[in-house]
Every structure is written in structure tokens, then in C-alpha cells.
Amino acid sequence: MSGRAAAREGARAPRPRRSATARRSAAGAPRVDLAVRLGPLALRNPVLTASGTFGYGDEYAHVVDVKRVGAVVTKTVTLAPRAGNPPARIAETAGGMLNSIGLENVGLERFRREKLPRLRALGVTVVASIGGETPRDLERLLGALAAEPAIAAFEINFSCPNVARGGARYWAVAGRLERTLARLRPLTAKALIAKLSPDVTSVGDLARACERGGADAVTAVNTFVGMAVSLDDMRSRLGRATGGLSGPAIKPLALARCHEAASAVRIPVIGSGGIMDARDALEFLAVGASAVQIGTANFLHPDASLRVVDGLRAFLAARGLGSLDEWRGSLRPEALAEAPRQGSR
Amino acid sequence: MSVAAPAWRQTAGRVLAQADAGAGHRWLDLEVDPAFATPRPGQFVQLLLPADASPVLLPRPMSVASVARPRGAQRLGFLYAPVGAGTRALAALEAGAMVEVLGPLGRGFPLETPGTPLLVAGGRGVAPLLFAAQELARGGRAAGGRRPVVLFGARSRALLVGLPDVRRRVAALGAVLHLCTDDGSAGRRGHVVGLLERVAAGLAGPLVVHACGPHAMLAAVARWALAREVPAFMAMEAIMACGTGVCRGCPLPRSAGARAAFDPVRTPALHGNREWAMCCTEGPVFAAGDLDWERIQ
Numbered sequence: 001m002s003g004r005a006a007a008r009e010g011a012r013a014p015r016p017r018r019s020a021t022a023r024r025s026a027a028g029a030p031r032v033d034l035a036v037r038l039g040p041l042a043l044r045n046p047v048l049t050a051s052g053t054f055g056y057g058d059e060y061a062h063v064v065d066v067k068r069v070g071a072v073v074t075k076t077v078t079l080a081p082r083a084g085n086p087p088a089r090i091a092e093t094a095g096g097m098l099n100s101i102g103l104e105n106v107g108l109e110r111f112r113r114e115k116l117p118r119l120r121a122l123g124v125t126v127v128a129s130i131g132g133e134t135p136r137d138l139e140r141l142l143g144a145l146a147a148e149p150a151i152a153a154f155e156i157n158f159s160c161p162n163v164a165r166g167g168a169r170y171w172a173v174a175g176r177l178e179r180t181l182a183r184l185r186p187l188t189a190k191a192l193i194a195k196l197s198p199d200v201t202s203v204g205d206l207a208r209a210c211e212r213g214g215a216d217a218v219t220a221v222n223t224f225v226g227m228a229v230s231l232d233d234m235r236s237r238l239g240r241a242t243g244g245l246s247g248p249a250i251k252p253l254a255l256a257r258c259h260e261a262a263s264a265v266r267i268p269v270i271g272s273g274g275i276m277d278a279r280d281a282l283e284f285l286a287v288g289a290s291a292v293q294i295g296t297a298n299f300l301h302p303d304a305s306l307r308v309v310d311g312l313r314a315f316l317a318a319r320g321l322g323s324l325d326e327w328r329g330s331l332r333p334e335a336l337a338e339a340p341r342q343g344s345r
Numbered sequence: 346m347s348v349a350a351p352a353w354r355q356t357a358g359r360v361l362a363q364a365d366a367g368a369g370h371r372w373l374d375l376e377v378d379p380a381f382a383t384p385r386p387g388q389f390v391q392l393l394l395p396a397d398a399s400p401v402l403l404p405r406p407m408s409v410a411s412v413a414r415p416r417g418a419q420r421l422g423f424l425y426a427p428v429g430a431g432t433r434a435l436a437a438l439e440a441g442a443m444v445e446v447l448g449p450l451g452r453g454f455p456l457e458t459p460g461t462p463l464l465v466a467g468g469r470g471v472a473p474l475l476f477a478a479q480e481l482a483r484g485g486r487a488a489g490g491r492r493p494v495v496l497f498g499a500r501s502r503a504l505l506v507g508l509p510d511v512r513r514r515v516a517a518l519g520a521v522l523h524l525c526t527d528d529g530s531a532g533r534r535g536h537v538v539g540l541l542e543r544v545a546a547g548l549a550g551p552l553v554v555h556a557c558g559p560h561a562m563l564a565a566v567a568r569w570a571l572a573r574e575v576p577a578f579m580a581m582e583a584i585m586a587c588g589t590g591v592c593r594g595c596p597l598p599r600s601a602g603a604r605a606a607f608d609p610v611r612t613p614a615l616h617g618n619r620e621w622a623m624c625c626t627e628g629p630v631f632a633a634g635d636l637d638w639e640r641i642q
Contacts, residue, residue, distance in 0.1 A: 052593075059615060062350045063355065083618050088584055090585065091584070106609075302355065
């Protein structure tokens with residue numbers, strides 16, 4: 001039984017137990033197995049970079065040992081290049097930042113021609129993020145990229161808050177997600193990950209729709225739609241009225257939605273939203289996430305994801321835990337009775 | 346255009362000293378690792394304070410105002426105005442405080458461009474240009490003398506940031522300093538473009554302009570230079586998140602000419618697309634003709 005299932009069914013073991021693996025190695029250097037599977041995707045550790053915060057994966061290679069990152073999720077790629085939104089695209093707010101990038105990207109052809117060979121040479125585990133305005137767009141992207149040996153898995157961006165068409169609002173419909181994933185599923189045996197918006201009635205319902213459609217995992221969550229006004233000129237501080245809020249400000253919100261998603265599905269959930277360090281990541285893993293994504297933290301420290309990997313290993317070793325499975329879903333079930341999950345009752 | 350592996354790194358920096366620079370500005374001296382690639386004038390760094398020393402989340406882009414390399418060490422100087430929460434927290438740091446420095450970032454002034462260098466500064470924009478003046482004067486001795494002419498303007502005398510220091514440093518380089526203020530409280534009365542026109546008229550031979558200051562001033566200088574076909578390079582500012590090109594957060598609009606000439610194969614993807622140039626990677630210094638000054642705020 002997975003830790004997540006145990007938490008859902010209110011089963012035994014409120015605390016993770018010391019493992020045989022850890023006991024064996026307790027005398028020497030702690031050995032902690034961070035490996036994780038997301039459907040067909042096997043990762044050396046559960047720490048991914050969030051799409052849009054780490055370029056295409058090669059830009060930081062001179063300062064980050066990108067092979068050590070669990071996986072790099074690329075900037076979202078669309079069929080045609082996109083120029084992106086007018087400035088301002090960034091506005092810092094209390095404990096977070098708004099962005100209105102608008103899916104600026106080099107487009108499918110240049111991604112394939114220029115980026116994939118470099119990523120393959122670097123040995124990066126690549127999760128290609130793809131975005132489209134229609135299910136047909138996504139079919140064409142996936143069809144074009146499915147056989148690329150440099151790509152280990154796909155994350156489908158169903159949740160961009162900053163585009164007029166094909167953004168979070170368009171995709172926040174359970175039936176559309178399910179039907180779209182059902183059309184994409186036959187196109188590849190590689191993992192399909194659905195990235196969800198938090199600005200929905202129920203992340204759990206959308207996660208279930210993705211599971212029914214054949215997704216191997218869901219990422220919960222993308223940025224929250226937010227806004228900031230300049231009192232100097234009474235305009236939005238962004239070029240468009242609204243943007244996507246990220247950073248520490250959203251962590252409690254994202255954690256609740258991650259917990260909701262993890263409670264709703266049997267496929268793995270990748271937690272995302274305001275994770276700045278290993279302790280933040282441990283919270284997401286404790287509420288049922290199988291892996292995590294590091295986003296805004298990359299803008300402070302390009303090696304933020306590796307700091308989280310090292311921090312996870314050190315934390316689990318200090319607790320005498322030999323693997324992530326012993327931590328995942330370890331939230332005490334009695335705590336849930338006091339804090340009913342969002343959308344219930 | 347081929348892209349070499351970037352030289353920037355993130356390293357620790359130690360505050361050596363901070364001092365009042367006048368007009369509400371501060372001068373910061375920072376010691377960084379000697380292995381930190383030496384910044385060029387016009388380049389910038391991302392300065393990140395420890396989380397417990399700053400209420401803001403993101404690092405702050407800071408133009409490098411001086412570089413010194415005493416006895417194998419490396420010291421970087423910065424001129425900044427503590428006007429926001431992040432820069433106020435920076436101003437509160439005592440000598441010995443540690444920060445993180447990511448850089449050097451972006452492309453600096455192309456000081457090798459031939460011609461008599463006119464360095465046009467508005468307010469605190471003087472800082473990278475003093476650094477440029479130093480580099481020009483140093484290269485000048487070997488290359489047969491290219492002493493820059495420094496033009497320094499502000500709304501009033503009180504806003505000519507660090508004026509005594511500017512006078513001293515310009516004099517030490519054997520360069521000429523011209524001042525102007527909108528209210529006439531120092532130097533010539535009027536806008537820096539008027540001063541530029543007058544100074545340029547008195548110089549023989551080809552000219553090259555390097556400018557830094559408020560965007561409205563840079564737009565005026567750019568129009569002046571474009572109308573006279575004087576090569577001109579402008580150091581721009583933008584709100585940034587990463588500073589390294591990955592977040593795509595700091596676009597500046599390309600001019601019609603630059604859009605027409607845009608070559609997606611020769612332009613590194615990190616720099617920008619046909620519509621937008623990233624301030625952090627393609628800039629922060631741009632040729633005047635490459636930007637659409639009508640659309641720059």
C-alpha cells in the first residue's frame with residue numbers, strides 16, 4: 001500500500017518508520033534512495049524544475065550539474081514560436097512575484113533543431129512541456145516530439161494564466177481534459193503529465209479527469225491568477241491586467257491543492273507552488289506528492305533544485321529513513337479530521 | 346552569432362563599506378571571489394541578500410560602477426538609491442555582511458567602437474560611465490589616446506549624484522566634464538541633449554555616444570544620435586526576475602529596422618525574438634537604432 005493510500009484510508013503508522021535500509025547503513029554514511037517512478041518515467045530523485053523557470057535546460061548547465069536534477073521540465077513549447085506579452089512581465093509582491101510572460105518560446109522546429117541535441121549531449125532528463133490552444137495542437141506537438149530520444153516524458157501545460165486562448169480557463173473543464181488526454185495517450189508510451197491550474201472549483205475533480213483520460217501523473221499546481229496596481233499611474237503593474245502569482249506567498253494554497261489532488265487519484269502527483277527549500281518539499285511529499293517542482297527559487301539560486309535534493313537526502317538520513325516511500329504521505333491522518341480537505345462537506 | 350558558454354557564476358560577496366554618495370544615493374563596495382569574471386562597464390550583477398536581511402524575494406539587478414583588483418582580491422563598486430524595500434535593506438547592511446552575487450551579466454558598452462567617446466550620464470547613470478571612462482582612458486594610452494568627454498546632467502545640482510567624486514575621477518583621467526541642469530543650478534541650463542549638441546559641434550572627427558540614465562533621457566539622446574548618424578549605445582533598465590534570460594521577464598521593443606533585420610538563426614534564443622529583446626541578455630546596452638523608443642516607458 002502506498003503512503004498516499006494509507007493516508008487516504010486513515011490507516012496505521014502515523015509516523016514513518018525507520019527502515020531496514022537505513023539501519024543497515026546507519027553505521028556509515030547514510031544511504032538514502034531518492035528514486036521515484038512517475039508511471040513509465042523513472043527519476044533518480046523527485047526534484048524537477050518547473051516549466052518556465054529553468055529555460056530549456058541548457059542555459060544553466062555551466063553552473064548547475066543538470067544531470068543531478070531529477071528532471072528538467074522545459075519552457076512550454078508551442079507549434080509556432082510565440083513572442084510573448086508586452087512589458088511589464090514581472091511584478092514583485094509580498095512574498096511572491098507575478099509574471100505575465102505569455103508563453104514566449106522558440107516554437108517546435110527550433111526547439112527540436114537547436115535545443116534537443118544540446119540537452120541530449122548534456123545528459124539531462126528532459127520533460128518537454130507542450131502547450132496548445134486546442135486538443136489538435138497538442139496532438140500535432142506530441143506526434144512531432146514523441147519519438148525524440150532526448151525527451152523522457154511530456155508535461156502538458158493545461159494551466160497558463162497569461163494567454164488569451166488555450167490558457168488555464170479553457171482547459172479547466174474536466175470533460176475536455178479527459179477527452180484530450182484520451183486522444184494523446186495512444187501517441188506515446190512515454191509518461192504524460194498534466195499540469196493543472198489552482199484557480200478551479202476542484203483540483204481533485206480535474207486530476208480525476210486526467211487520470212481517466214490516461215495521464216501518468218498530474219502536476220499540482222501552476223501559478224495563481226493575481227493582480228497588482230501601481231498607485232502612481234493607476235495601471236496594472238503588468239502589461240496585461242493579471243499575471244500568475246508564484247513564490248512563498250502561494251505555498252500554503254498550493255499545498256492544500258496538492259493534497260486534494262493526491263487524495264483524489266491513484267496516479268502520482270507532482271507538487272508545485274512556492275517550494276523554496278527541502279523543508280517545503282517535504283511538506284508536499286508528506287501530503288501525498290510523489291515528486292516536486294522547483295520554480296521561482298531558481299531565480300534566486302540557479303542550483304535551487306540541487307539544494308533541495310541534498311536537503312531531502314540529509315533530512316531523510318537524519319530521520320533514519322532509507323527511501324522516499326517511507327516519508328511520502330506520512331501526514332498524520334488524525335490531522336485530517338481537524339482540517340477537512342477543500343471542497344468536502 | 347555564436348554563443349560561448351556564459352562566464353557568470355553565483356558567489357558570495359562581502360560588504361566592505363557603504364557610504365553616502367549624495368542626492369539620496371549610496372556607494373557600496375563589495376569584495377567578491379577573485380575568480381569572479383571581471384565585469385565590463387555596462388554589465389550588471391544580481392545581488393541577493395540573505396532571507397533574514399531582506400523583506401523582498403528576488404535579487405536586485407545592479408550596474409557595476411567600478412572594479413578594483415588589489416593584491417589578488419576583487420572589489421566591485423555600486424551606486425544605488427535606497428528607494429524600495431530591497432535597496433533599503435541593502436543600505437542597512439554593515440561592513441562584513443554577506444550577500445550573494447550572480448554575474449557578470451549582460452553585454453556592456455562596446456568601448457572599442459571608433460570615435461571620440463561622448464559619455465552621456467543622467468543622475469545615477471553616471472556610475473557605469475565613470476567605469477567606462479576609466480577603461481577608455483586605460484585602453485587609450487596604449488591605443489594612442491582616446492580621452493572621453495563626460496556629459497553629466499540632472500534636474501538640479503542636488504541630483505548630480507556624487508558630483509565631487511565625479512569631478513575628481515574625471516580630472517584624474519585627464520578627461521573633460523560638462524555639466525547641465527534643468528534649472529541651471531549647476532553647469533549649462535537645459536537638457537543634456539542641448540549640451541550634447543553644443544559639445545559635439547566643437548569636436549572634430551567621428552564621435553561615439555555611450556549613455557546611461559532615465560529612459561526619457563536615453564530616448565532623447567538616441568533620437569539625437571540617430572538623426573546625425575552618430576553611433577550610440579544606451580544602457581537600459583528593466584524589472585527582472587532571473588537576470589539570466591531564462592524567465593523572459595524583461596523584454597524591450599525592437600525598432601522596425603531591427604525587426605526587419607532580425608535573424609532567428611543568428612540571434613541566440615536567450616536574447617530574444619523578432620518582437621522583443623531581453624534587457625538582461627541581449628542588453629542591457631543596446632545600439633540606439635535597435636530599440637523602438639516610442640514604445641519604451
